[in-house]
Each structure stands twice: as structure tokens, then as C-alpha cells.
Amino acid sequence: MSDEPLVLGIETSCDETGVGIVRGHTLLADAIASSVEQHARFGGVVPEVASRAHLEAIVPTMQRALDDAGVTLADIDAIAVTSGPGLAGALLVGVAAAKGYALAAEKPLYGVNHLAAHVAVDTLEHGPLPEPAIAMLVSGGHSSLLLVDDLAHGVTPLGATIDDAAGEAFDKVARLLGLGFPGGPVIDRRAREGDPAAIAFPRGLSAPKDQAAHRFDFSFSGLKTAVARWVEARERDGEPVPVADVSASFQEAVCDVLTAKAIDACRTNGVQTLVIGGGVAANSRLRVLAEQRAEKHGIRVRVPRPALCTDNGAMVAALGSRLVAAGVAPSRLDLPADSAMSLTTVSVTE
Amino acid sequence: MLVLALDTATPASTAALVEVTADGLSGIAERRTVDPRAHGEKLAPEIAAALAETGVRPSDLGAIVAGLGPGPFTGLRVGLATAASMAHALGIPTYGVCSLDALGRAAGPGRVLVATDARRREVYFATYLDGVRVGGPEVAKPAEVTGEFDRVAGEGGLKYGDLFGVPVEEHLLYPPGAALVALAAERIREAAPSEPLTPLYLRRPDAVEPTGRKTVLT
Numbered sequence: 001m002s003d004e005p006l007v008l009g010i011e012t013s014c015d016e017t018g019v020g021i022v023r024g025h026t027l028l029a030d031a032i033a034s035s036v037e038q039h040a041r042f043g044g045v046v047p048e049v050a051s052r053a054h055l056e057a058i059v060p061t062m063q064r065a066l067d068d069a070g071v072t073l074a075d076i077d078a079i080a081v082t083s084g085p086g087l088a089g090a091l092l093v094g095v096a097a098a099k100g101y102a103l104a105a106e107k108p109l110y111g112v113n114h115l116a117a118h119v120a121v122d123t124l125e126h127g128p129l130p131e132p133a134i135a136m137l138v139s140g141g142h143s144s145l146l147l148v149d150d151l152a153h154g155v156t157p158l159g160a161t162i163d164d165a166a167g168e169a170f171d172k173v174a175r176l177l178g179l180g181f182p183g184g185p186v187i188d189r190r191a192r193e194g195d196p197a198a199i200a201f202p203r204g205l206s207a208p209k210d211q212a213a214h215r216f217d218f219s220f221s222g223l224k225t226a227v228a229r230w231v232e233a234r235e236r237d238g239e240p241v242p243v244a245d246v247s248a249s250f251q252e253a254v255c256d257v258l259t260a261k262a263i264d265a266c267r268t269n270g271v272q273t274l275v276i277g278g279g280v281a282a283n284s285r286l287r288v289l290a291e292q293r294a295e296k297h298g299i300r301v302r303v304p305r306p307a308l309c310t311d312n313g314a315m316v317a318a319l320g321s322r323l324v325a326a327g328v329a330p331s332r333l334d335l336p337a338d339s340a341m342s343l344t345t346v347s348v349t350e
Numbered sequence: 351m352l353v354l355a356l357d358t359a360t361p362a363s364t365a366a367l368v369e370v371t372a373d374g375l376s377g378i379a380e381r382r383t384v385d386p387r388a389h390g391e392k393l394a395p396e397i398a399a400a401l402a403e404t405g406v407r408p409s410d411l412g413a414i415v416a417g418l419g420p421g422p423f424t425g426l427r428v429g430l431a432t433a434a435s436m437a438h439a440l441g442i443p444t445y446g447v448c449s450l451d452a453l454g455r456a457a458g459p460g461r462v463l464v465a466t467d468a469r470r471r472e473v474y475f476a477t478y479l480d481g482v483r484v485g486g487p488e489v490a491k492p493a494e495v496t497g498e499f500d501r502v503a504g505e506g507g508l509k510y511g512d513l514f515g516v517p518v519e520e521h522l523l524y525p526p527g528a529a530l531v532a533l534a535a536e537r538i539r540e541a542a543p544s545e546p547l548t549p550l551y552l553r554r555p556d557a558v559e560p561t562g563r564k565t566v567l568t
């Protein structure tokens with residue numbers, strides 16, 4: 001037990017300041033500070049506001065994680081940090097802090113890919129990941145399908161959104177229904193009282209003609225516009241907007257496309273494991289629909305609990321732990337923050 | 351006591367080691383990279399190099415002094431996040447100083463304007479009399495800078511020298527490490543409580559609240 005690496009992870013790619021500590025696959029601490037309330041009145045994350053909040057939160061969040069885990073920095077074997085992709089200024093605060101901790105405590109530093117970390121976090125809940133696996137990452141910032149051959153060394157991107165991220169669509173639809181920000185949880189809640197078949201909203205990139213070029217890509221911009229048109233037409237006619245039915249029908253359109261493409265990716269690649277991560281993975285309908293469809297094809301769905309699906313430090317620590325165990329070389333102190341880091345880079349080595 | 355000084359409020363990433371004694375200061379090492387977009391990459395290697403070339407271990411440090419700006423936000427935060435995290439790891443205090451004051455102090459006697467580049471065709475500036483700040487810090491267009499001065503220090507002076515109409519101290523463009531530490535020397539000697547490193551932003555975040563939704567029906 002104690003010969004497993006004790007790894008600390010720092011996450012600041014968006015609006016959550018997270019510090020997690022794991023030993024092997026065991027989660028010891030997952031401290032988080034969120035600036036989400038400061039962004040609410042802007043209807044989306046304001047990068048400068050997020051960056052300022054990270055700087056204020058990083059040291060207290062680190063202390064809380066160390067206290068929760070009952071360890072000191074001297075006990076830590078390695079420090080991992082999200083070095084991309086994400087908001088450039090926000091990433092930079094976490095990377096600078098990680099370097100400061102690594103330098104002062106004389107520990108190896110791993111700059112890691114945020115998306116790969118979303119996949120790795122599932123190992124804290126369900127143990128080692130059978131590979132190859134398909135990972136679907138859906139949040140306010142990303143919507144991707146990946147083939148995970150070997151999480152420590154590389155993943156293969158299969159597809160991604162060509163416009164809005166899935167979570168972004170939830171935020172935009174929530175705003176036009178007057179439900180506030182962030183949109184995911186409130187639409188999930190309102191949808192439970194609504195009829196998912198009430199309104200036939202479009203399924204982006206799901207037509208036969210999209211198979212060739214966009215089989216595993218997503219598009220949510222047309223869906224968002226369709227919802228807006230539908231709602232405005234009702235308002236113009238002086239009719240009440242059935243918020244529950246719109247929520248349920250919109251959510252169904254998103255979850256239908258996501259799960260259909262994820263299962264297709266599993267079957268096409270002969271893969272039996274589907275991991276779902278990112279904030280939208282907390283959506284209750286997505287979980288149910290994915291299970292239902294996967295079962296028919298003997299595919300096992302792994303979804304970490306909601307607190308681990310959203311951005312956090314534990315996911316970064318989980319990936320760091322995997323990298324240390326695999327003997328991957330650490331990053332250098334000139335590690336850059338890379339807001340557009342490619343999915344093919346799991347960690348930055350020289 | 352060995353003190354590490356960090357400043358990223360200008361295009362320079364500066365890391366300096368300074369020995370603070372009961373009656374003086376002596377600079378031991380100073381390393382600097384000038385690149386307005388590279389603080390995140392350059393600062394930590396400069397710290398590591400300053401430590402390595404002097405044989406100092408991080409655990410030998412007794413305090414960290416950081417320039418709080420004003421300066422372009424993204425770069426400024428790199429220095430402060432690094433200073434705060436190192437000090438946290440080492441269990442030593444941090445002291446913040448105004449980055450412009452380091453230039454003002456280093457400029458010595460007389461009436462001096464310190465101006466650094468604030469981007470958007472503006473400067474961060476403050477005015478000094480015999481090394482002590484008498485006006486600012488503020489952010490303004492170079493033509494709107496006010497105060498009495500006979501020379502200008504800081505890279506804003508170089509960039510907008512014609513507008514200020516006074517000689518430029520070309521050897522004093524970036525906050526010197528020894529001057530940063532000198533500004534905190536009394537606090538260091540008195541073992542004053544550690545201070546939160548709050549940036550001198552001087553500008554609010556650019557963010558606009560949405561004003562109702564746009565129609566998609568045309």
C-alpha cells in the first residue's frame with residue numbers, strides 16, 4: 001500500500017481551483033474552491049475573473065487538501081498540474097503555483113492534459129481502466145470522443161464538437177429559458193417533470209450524409225438555435241413557454257446524439273468499456289440512456305460520481321499517479337501553459 | 351538571512367537572492383529574462399538557476415519578497431503565484447512591495463518618474479522624490495501623466511520618452527532584485543507577519559453583463 005506513489009494534482013483550467021491528493025488509485029483529498037458565483041451574472045466564465053480567483057484560492061486550497069489527506073508536502077512523491085487545454089491565464093496560475101511547490105519542496109513536476117485527467121479520475125472510483133476504452137468527455141468547455149489505448153502514453157481523438165460544447169448548449173438554453181447559470185443541473189431538474197418527446201429538436205451531425213466526415217463529431221449550435229426559435233415563436237404568439245417540456249426535449253436531443261455516437265465508437269473499435277467524464281456526465285438522463293444502449297451491446301459504462309466528473313484536482317492527481325507508476329519522465333521547469341494542448345499529448349516531457 | 355526576490359510586473363522575469371543582515375543588504379545572484387509573454391516559462395528556471403549557481407537550497411531561504419505590480423495581469427500573477435507557493439511549501443513569510451517603488455528607489459536622489467508599459471497605449475506610473483514615492487501608482491495614457499520629474503526610469507520611459515520630455519535612465523528599465531528586498535528590509539529584520547500577495551491591478555476585469563437576449567427570428 002505505502003509503496004504506491006503519493007501524488008498531488010493541481011487544476012485551474014477554468015473556474016475551479018482544485019487540489020487533489022491520491023495514493024495509487026486511492027483518493028485521499030479533493031479540495032476545491034469555485035468562482036462560479038462570480039461568473040453567474042455574466043452568463044459564462046469570465047477569464048480574468050477566474051484567473052484572479054485562482055490566485056487568491058490556490059494556497060488555501062492546497063492547505064485544505066494537505067490537511068484532509070493528513071500529509072505534508074515533504075511526503076508527496078510528485079506534483080501534477082493541468083498545463084492545458086483551458087483558459088490561458090487561468091492555467092498559468094496553476095502551472096506557476098505547481099512549479100513553486102515543486103521547486104521549493106524539490107519534487108518532480110508533471111504537466112498533464114486536462115482531458116486525459118478527466119478519463120483517469122474514473123480509476124479512483126472503479127479501479128484500473130481496461131484498455132483499450134472509449135472515453136466521452138462532455139462539459140462546458142469540451143465535447144470529445146477518444147480512443148484510450150494507453151492512458152499514460154497517448155490517446156487517439158476520434159471526434160469533437162465542431163461548434164458549441166455540450167455544456168455550453170445547456171448554459172445557453174438555460175439562459176433563454178430564464179433558468180440561470182450554470183444550466184446543466186437546473187435543466188436536468190426541470191426536465192424530470194417534462195416530456196422528452198414533446199418537441200422534436202434536431203440531432204446534429206446524425207444524418208446519413210454526416211457519416212463520412214463527421215461520424216464521431218458533435219454539433220450543438222443548430223440545436224440551441226432551434227430551441228431559441230421554438231421558444232420565441234411561442235412568446236410571439238402570446239403562449240406560455242412549457243419550460244419542463246422544452247428542457248426535457250432539449251436534453252433528450254443532446255443525450256441521444258452523445259450516447260449514439262459513443263456506442264458507435266465502442267462498436268467500431270471493438271471496445272467493451274465506455275468511460276464518461278466532464279460536468280455533463282453528471283446529467284441523470286445521459287447516465288440512464290448510456291447504460292440502456294450499452295447493455296444491448298455488452299458494453300460496460302463507467303461514470304465517476306458527479307463530484308469527480310466536474311473539474312477537480314483529484315483527476316489531475318489520478319493521472320499523475322498513473323504517469324509515475326508507468327515510469328514516464330517528468331516535465332521541465334520551463335513547462336508552458338498550453339491553452340490549445342493537443343489530445344495526443346497526455347503529459348509534457350522533454 | 352537569505353531572501354528570494356521575484357518580480358514579473360514588467361516584460362522581465364526577475365529572480366534575485368539577497369542576504370539581509372542587521373545593518374545591510376548584499377546581492378548574491380540576480381537572473382532575468384526579458385520577454386513579455388514568457389513569465390510562465392522563464393521565471394521558475396531563473397529561480398532554479400539562481401539557487402544552483404550559488405549553491406543555495408530552497409530550505410536555506412528565510413523569506414520571499416515579491417513585486418505586487420502594477421503590471422500586465424497574466425505575467426504579474428505568475429510571480430505572485432510562484433512566490434506564494436514557494437513560501438507556503440517552505441513555511442516562510444512573504445512580503446509584497448510595489449514594483450514601481452523598486453525602480454524609484456534604485457533611481458536615487460531627485461525627482462523621478464517611473465513608467466512601465468501597461469499595454470493598450472497606457473503606462474503604469476508613479477513619481478518619486480529622493481527614492482520615496484510621492485504620487486501614484488496609477489494607470490494613464492502617457493500624455494496624461496502628471497507630476498514633477500526631471501528624469502524617467504522604467505521601460506515605459508524608453509517607449510514613450512518623447513512624450514515625457516526628460517532624460518531616460520536606460521540602465522533602469524526593470525525592478526532590480528536588491529531594491530525590491532531593500533523596500534521590505536525593515537519587515538524582514540523585524541520578522542513581521544507574512545503578508546498576502548495581493549496584486550496591484552489598478553484596472554477592473556473587462557467583463558460586460560449580458561443585456562437581454564438577441565432574437566434569432568428574422
Ligand SMILES: [Zn+2]
Binds near residue numbers: 114118139310311
Ligand atoms: Zn474539464
